[in-house]
Amino acid sequence: MSEIAVTDRTQHRRMRENGSTRKEDLDAVLAAGFVCHLGVIVDGVPMVVPTCYGATADTLYFHGSVASRSLRQDPDAEVCVTVTHVDGLSLARSVFEHGINYRCAMIYGTPRLLEDEEKLDGLRVLTEQCAPGQWDYARQPNRKELAATALLALDLTEASVKIAAGPPEDGDSPDAELGLWAGNVPLRPVFGAPVPAPDLAAGIALPPHIAALQTR
């Protein structure tokens, strides 16, 4: 089992019981989604934008016109990319003990703007993370489209993982005498039935890899 190196800013300060330095936890959090929140500094102010990503064992690939603008201003600028899954509500007897169950990964670093082969590889990773099977099914980017796409890579070397799970914990407090219900309400993203484009020609069947999203 490998560990993520801890740096000053990835040191867990609050809710330390939720912090993890296990690489497999980082990989699992990244594998479970495809939209991250990218933080950059623009004119001295933080800016947080959602963007699409894909991850391998050592690299996070993400789309980023905002990040590439920030990189052009300062090629050494560091960013923070955060991936969060909201897993449900933890409803205690007291409001104070309420919480959200979640899994979250934060990655820090200076992203690289990709070109050529590496850009194509990254786009494949990103596309496959959003819709597995789609890279080989759809028409892949040509040279012109590739040039018009901004893709960035961030090494997965400096990262922080937090996982909050489990039931509320005020069952052994005086609040348990209140006779109130306490427990979890799980939450998860669910894909619905695919909706064909209105202009889709008749007779084109839904491919199995897209149908399979609903059972993910």
Added chain:
Amino acid sequence: MSEIAVTDRTQHRRMRENGSTRKEDLDAVLAAGFVCHLGVIVDGVPMVVPTCYGATADTLYFHGSVASRSLRQDPDAEVCVTVTHVDGLSLARSVFEHGINYRCAMIYGTPRLLEDEEKLDGLRVLTEQCAPGQWDYARQPNRKELAATALLALDLTEASVKIAAGPPEDGDSPDAELGLWAGNVPLRPVFGAPVPAPDLAAGIALPPHIAALQTR
């Protein structure tokens, strides 16, 4: 129909067709969730953390130990709070035309650290946004708990909204001849069946407002 004032940084630069300045769109995006991503600057580097929020017509309330730390360093520090809903995949004939359907609100400003009555009001708004009905059902915070809670407020004066919806748009391109399936796969968060805490005393019924989450 009211409009959100446009400032230099909320001016939509990319994908302008997706930008909205309608206050009702901002309100709808904020009402549809309860977890935001807060961006602050710590030691010159952006930091993006997920946190719980609640919104009224003019104020966003959010939990924030990170933000309060940043505010103690610099009471005038501006933050960016982003709320994103991922509504699905837009799968085109070509990878280049692929996209994510989403609704996103970004709010800029200098948050205020709340005290006393205003803090209690804000906590009520936030709790009710996560689990409507829970504020009156659970035991509300006492003085000591309130003091131990960091709650911040951000005015909804400087905000930017983006909404991407609809089918892929390459049906009139040469790619339509490829005979590939194209369309949307919707995605939405779904609450599951409530799970009672393992130490919940027998005979405590699930209250209707929690059961109702599943149909939300």
